[in-house]
Amino acid sequence: xxxxxxxxxxxxxxxxxxxxxxxxxxxxxxxxxxxxxxxxxxxxxxxxxxxxxxxxxxxxxxxxxxxxxxxxxxxxxxxxxxxxxxxxxxxxxxxxxxxxxxxxxxxxxxxxxxxxxxxxxxxxxxxxxxxxxxxxxxxxxxxxxxxxxxxxxxxxxxxxxxxxxxxxxxxxxxxxxxxxxxxxxxxxxxxxxxxxxxxxxxxxxxxxxxxxxxxxxxxxxxxxxxxxxxxxxxxxxxxxxxxxxxxxxxxxxxxxxxxxxxxxxxxxxxxxxxxxxxxxxxxxxxxxxxxxxxxxxxxxxxxxxxxxxxxxxxxxxxxxxxxxxxxxxxxxxxxxxxxxxxxxxxxxxxxxxx
Amino acid sequence: xxxxxxxxxxxxxxxxxxxxxxxxxxxxxxxxxxxxxxxxxxxxxxxxxxxxxxxxxxxxxxxxxxxxxxxxxxxxxxxxxxxxxxxxxxxxxxxxxxxxxxxxxxxxxxxxxxxxxxxxxxxxxxxxxxxxxxxxxxxxxxxxxxxxxxxxxxxxxxxxxxxxxxxxxxxxxxxxxxxxxxxxxxxxxxxxxxxxxxxxxxxxxxxxxxxxxxxxxxxxxxxxxxxxxxxxxxxxxxxxxxxxxxxxxxxxxxxxxxxxxxxxxxxxxxxxxxxxxxxxxxxxxxxxxxxxxxxxxxxxxxxxxxxxxxxxxxxxxxxxxxxxxxxxxxxxxxxxxxxxxxxxxxxxxxxxxx
DNA sequence: GTACGCTTGGAGAGCGCTCTCACGAGCTGC
DNA sequence: GCAGCTCGTGAGAGCGCTCTCCAAGCGTAC
Numbered sequence: 001x002x003x004x005x006x007x008x009x010x011x012x013x014x015x016x017x018x019x020x021x022x023x024x025x026x027x028x029x030x031x032x033x034x035x036x037x038x039x040x041x042x043x044x045x046x047x048x049x050x051x052x053x054x055x056x057x058x059x060x061x062x063x064x065x066x067x068x069x070x071x072x073x074x075x076x077x078x079x080x081x082x083x084x085x086x087x088x089x090x091x092x093x094x095x096x097x098x099x100x101x102x103x104x105x106x107x108x109x110x111x112x113x114x115x116x117x118x119x120x121x122x123x124x125x126x127x128x129x130x131x132x133x134x135x136x137x138x139x140x141x142x143x144x145x146x147x148x149x150x151x152x153x154x155x156x157x158x159x160x161x162x163x164x165x166x167x168x169x170x171x172x173x174x175x176x177x178x179x180x181x182x183x184x185x186x187x188x189x190x191x192x193x194x195x196x197x198x199x200x201x202x203x204x205x206x207x208x209x210x211x212x213x214x215x216x217x218x219x220x221x222x223x224x225x226x227x228x229x230x231x232x233x234x235x236x237x238x239x240x241x242x243x244x245x246x247x248x249x250x251x252x253x254x255x256x257x258x259x260x261x262x263x264x265x266x267x268x269x270x271x272x273x274x275x276x277x278x279x280x281x282x283x284x285x286x287x288x289x290x291x292x293x294x295x296x297x298x299x300x301x302x303x304x305x306x307x308x309x310x311x312x313x314x315x316x317x318x319x320x321x322x323x324x325x326x327x328x329x330x331x332x333x334x335x336x337x338x339x340x341x342x343x344x345x346x347x348x349x350x351x352x353x354x
Numbered sequence: 355x356x357x358x359x360x361x362x363x364x365x366x367x368x369x370x371x372x373x374x375x376x377x378x379x380x381x382x383x384x385x386x387x388x389x390x391x392x393x394x395x396x397x398x399x400x401x402x403x404x405x406x407x408x409x410x411x412x413x414x415x416x417x418x419x420x421x422x423x424x425x426x427x428x429x430x431x432x433x434x435x436x437x438x439x440x441x442x443x444x445x446x447x448x449x450x451x452x453x454x455x456x457x458x459x460x461x462x463x464x465x466x467x468x469x470x471x472x473x474x475x476x477x478x479x480x481x482x483x484x485x486x487x488x489x490x491x492x493x494x495x496x497x498x499x500x501x502x503x504x505x506x507x508x509x510x511x512x513x514x515x516x517x518x519x520x521x522x523x524x525x526x527x528x529x530x531x532x533x534x535x536x537x538x539x540x541x542x543x544x545x546x547x548x549x550x551x552x553x554x555x556x557x558x559x560x561x562x563x564x565x566x567x568x569x570x571x572x573x574x575x576x577x578x579x580x581x582x583x584x585x586x587x588x589x590x591x592x593x594x595x596x597x598x599x600x601x602x603x604x605x606x607x608x609x610x611x612x613x614x615x616x617x618x619x620x621x622x623x624x625x626x627x628x629x630x631x632x633x634x635x636x637x638x639x640x641x642x643x644x645x646x647x648x649x650x651x652x653x654x655x656x657x658x659x660x661x662x663x664x665x666x667x668x669x670x671x672x673x674x675x676x677x678x679x680x681x682x683x684x685x686x687x688x689x690x691x692x693x694x695x696x697x698x699x700x701x702x703x704x705x706x707x708x
Numbered sequence: 709g710t711a712c713g714c715t716t717g718g719a720g721a722g723c724g725c726t727c728t729c730a731c732g733a734g735c736t737g738c
Numbered sequence: 739g740c741a742g743c744t745c746g747t748g749a750g751a752g753c754g755c756t757c758t759c760c761a762a763g764c765g766t767a768c
Contacts, residue, residue, distance in 0.1 A: 008754055019718045054475035055412045056754030059723045092460035101472055104458030106446035118455055121408035362724055373748045410724030413753045
């Protein structure tokens with residue numbers, strides 16, 4: 001809505017006694033304008049409380065100075081997803097120093113057309129896509145119409161050539177598993193994430209890399225859905241499939257009340273939520289962490305440190321991811337070339353569970 | 355950025371052999387157009403893969419079909435604020451059925467001009483402002499230039515006449531306190547929130563209403579900053595100021611290891627975070643909840659139910675708040691009159707701590 | 709005095725769309 | 739048979755801005 005009374009460039013020009021072009025030049029800091037003219041324009045702008053109409057400007061200049069951050073609706077439900085907030089923060093931070101404005105688009109999955117039309121309708125200069133999901137084909141049709149940066153490696157082969165920023169999930173998972181192995185644990189199990197998301201796939205692959213390297217048992221894997229509940233269920237399945245055998249059960253100082261123990265002595269969970277659920281479920285079975293089962297999570301959720309005991313986990317620098325994605329996109333928008341792949345390092349945060 | 359190759363209305367018109375006006379009519383579903391013309395246009399649109407340029411449309415129609423959700427940067431830091439996610443979800447849900455698009459604006463507090471210019475620059479049809487903070491004067495200058503709906507009662511007197519949706523914090527706090535009183539507790543303390551936010555002020559007032567009604571001790575109040583840490587600190591101050599006296603200390607089944615107990619037997623915390631911190635601190639002093647001190651929180655955070663024991667709290671229907679704000683704004687945009695104040699009911703969720 | 713370069717500012721043609729207005733065609737009714 | 743309709747369509751004038759010319763003014767050089 002443009003209030004009818006809004007002052008226009010034209011009115012400012014009249015007020016300042018110069019032409020529209022001159023006002024435009026002053027407002028945008030272009031070219032050389034005589035000091036008196038500049039002063040006159042500034043005065044007129046102030047007097048009329050003029051604010052340039054960005055829509056008109058966009059139409060004429062074919063730029064919008066807006067970038068979209070697209071979040072699939074299903075993610076927004078998991079919006080509370082502790083991973084998400086810091087990403088947004090990073091994006092906002094990176095953008096604060098530019099003239100770009102953030103535009104968070106909750107992509108309705110039932111009406112993908114709406115998103116596509118918005119993106120193609122000249123509303124934004126570029127888009128950031130944060131999605132944990134694959135199977136989302138909304139961005140295929142966009143072709144090269146718009147610079148897009150993905151957060152996380154796009155699974156779709158057609159999108160693989162697009163620009164993306166990701167953490168090295170695979171390597172981080174491998175390191176975490178190696179850490180477990182290096183601390184004297186023999187049988188490291190894993191609760192993997194959904195295998196239709198890069199984070200799920202890559203973290204499982206990393207675990208397997210490490211386990212295979214020492215000739216370990218790669219059957220010690222169960223899948224979860226990145227939720228606490230699913231983590232609990234997965235660990236129970238693990239326990240049922242691999243009850244206490246010769247190995248494991250260090251039981252030093254454990255509160256084991258009479259359970260059979262576990263057929264593994266360490267666990268790498270593909271995210272913190274599942275790790276939390278697993279620890280809870282283990283406890284219900286009389287198994288404690290780290291005594292009976294050392295646990296390493298992934299993400300370093302806001303609450304990871306507040307668990308009891310505090311969770312050892314792989315920190316995913318989400319804020320930095322947001323910053324990095326944004327900087328990349330801004331460069332693409334300004335026409336620069338940039339590498340398609342940016343990998344952000346992770347860090348193992350040692351706390352109480354391993 | 356508008357890719358140079360983008361088809362325009364003009365091109366569609368040429369392709370379909372009709373005038374621009376007719377294409378516009380078909381695309382927007384206006385008026386009566388001959389069936390053959392409609393078919394021809396649709397065919398041309400499909401053939402050219404035409405997507406209307408929303409910027410041009412906005413310029414001409416003076417509508418944008420975009421509404422902004424404004425979040426102050428400081429909130430976005432607390433973005434993980436469990437209150438926020440469901441609000442966004444509610445907004446997105448309400449918008450999904452309309453043609454409006456959501457535009458989340460992280461308002462830079464260091465550059466308020468940026469937000470103001472964006473809002474005034476004809477980019478959006480209306481704005482939703484979610485802020486827990488007062489002292490934000492960014493919206494004062496907007497006058498009636500733009501329909502705005504606030505989430506939470508605006509503290510600034512100048513904004514009081516604006517439209518807002520809020521939960522009845524005061525009444526909810528009163529009810530929660532009465533519930534505590536009704537369950538046999540005699541001395542109900544409170545940890546209030548910051549007194550520069552409506553939620554802080556109103557919840558304290560509600561507690562006082564209930565306490566005064568039974569001639570209780572209104573000095574049993576300390577302030578916190580809505581964080582876990584501050585909740586813990588506040589309850590310690592409470593404990594220090596009011597050690598065990600004649601009253602309180604039911605101590606049934608408590609693990610009291612030798613502490614002095616507390617000079618209050620119930621606690622109403624202005625949010626769940628502070629309640630969680632308080633329970634933790636009480637426990638460190640050998641006091642347990644609900645045995646020694648019954649606790650009621652506020653918000654029903656995502657994690658409230660997962661605490662041990664699960665937290666009794668006042669549920670704040672955040673999603674509904676988002677929906678309600680959005681519906682109100684949409685009505686305002688379409689020029690309807692609407693009540694300035696919408697109050698959403700809360701609900702006491704009885705769990706383990708009271 | 710002419711030629712040339714430089715700075716400054718104005719005119720005007722769009723950007724892609726909406727929407728009013730007017731016009732022609734086909735109809736009804738007397 | 740003609741006024742008076744309605745219905746479908748096209749022409750064209752913007753919406754508020756950018757940006758490319760182009761012209762005027764002034765200074766310097768020859």
